[in-house]
Amino acid sequence: MIILAATPIGNLGDASRRLIEVLENAELVAAEDTRTTQRLLQALGIANRPRLIALHDHNEKQKADELAALAADRDLVVLSDAGMPTVSDPGYGLVAAAASRGVTVTAIPGPSAVLTALAVSGLPTDRFAFEGFLPRKQGERRQALRDLEAERRTLVFFESPSRLAASLGDIAAVFGADRRVAVCRELTKLHEEVRRGSAAELAEWAAEGVRGEIVVVVEGAAVRAVSPEDADAQVQELVATGVRLKDACAEVAAATGLGSRDLYQRALAARKR
Incomplete structure (x- = not known):
């Protein structure tokens, strides 16, 4: 299987017991930066020295299928430099390749x-x-x-x-x-x-x-104070550009805080006049 392992984002004390156990027994590790991973192993006092394969933004497209195939026969631990692999870090392409091959993917949760x-x-x-x-x-x-x-x-x-x-x-x-x-x-x-x-x-x-x-x-945007009449006009403007009525009502409702169903019913009523 593929094991996505979260590593500390700063404080080494945040390394989980599961992470340490997996690294102590790992044979194969795909690492964003192999030098960073070597330093992590040393800092955590892990004597095991698994085979390290570089997996980063510049080679993931080429490496994904190869590593997914390897993971069909053995465990492959995936590490980014800090935090959870795939989250603004390498790993997404590998997981997608593994999923297409039916290779199991799991994760060791941790710092984010x-x-x-x-x-x-x-x-x-x-x-x-x-x-x-x-x-x-x-x-x-x-x-x-x-x-x-x-x-x-x-x-x-x-x-x-x-x-x-x-x-x-x-x-x-x-x-x-x-x-x-x-x-x-x-x-x-x-x-x-x-x-x-x-x-x-x-x-x-x-x-x-x-x-x-x-x-x-x-902070997210505040709900804009819009009258029902103005909201209805916004719906009609979106519909005039080719947006489906239901989608237009949903979009205006999200922006104004008004009910999508109410907008939809008023728009239907307006069509019958």
């Missing part, structure tokens, strides 16, 4: 920068969306944010220290300067820090320079 940041952010945790890294170029980044402008779920992003100030500035420009944000830095490490404030405030703070591994958590 996404969930850790969400938990300590002070922002709503009942519904959220992980968006990975924002685009590097400002034009593409702002377009990505505009696509998320009406998203009511809490948003979680990874970001590099060098782009943090620019990304927070774009969040303030697109979502509004007052949108609540938490910047979570160096989670579980010695210099862990969580900064909370408005997008504009945190953009100003980040402009002074920030270091470390960073997760940005952003």
Whole structure:
């Protein structure tokens, strides 16, 4: 089988007993960076030295089928540099290849920068969306944010220290300067820090320079106050562009908080007039 194994995101004390047991007995490990994995084995005091195969963004397409075939006959442990493989890390292609071959895939749960940041952010945790890294170029980044402008779920992003100030500035420009944000830095490490404030405030703070591994958590969009009449007009505008009535009602309901069924019934009634 394939065993996706979550590794510490900073504090080695977060390594689970299951992870250590699996690594102590592993014969074959696919690692995002074999040097990082060697250091992890040493730091955890694991004497076992399994065969390490590099599996990263640049070779996963070529390696996926080969490794999935190997896993049909033996256990293959998959490690990313930190956290859970496949989550903004290599592994998805391998799992897809394994699934197509009928190879069993399981996971050893463990540390997650996404969930850790969400938990300590002070922002709503009942519904959220992980968006990975924002685009590097400002034009593409702002377009990505505009696509998320009406998203009511809490948003979680990874970001590099060098782009943090620019990304927070774009969040303030697109979502509004007052949108609540938490910047979570160096989670579980010695210099862990969580900064909370408005997008504009945190953009100003980040402009002074920030270091470390960073997760940005952003408050979802507020429900816009829209009258039923205006909502009905929005539905008709979407239908006029070719959107199915039911889909148009669902989209407007999601953006306004109004009932999709009520919008649908009023639209049908309007057609009969």
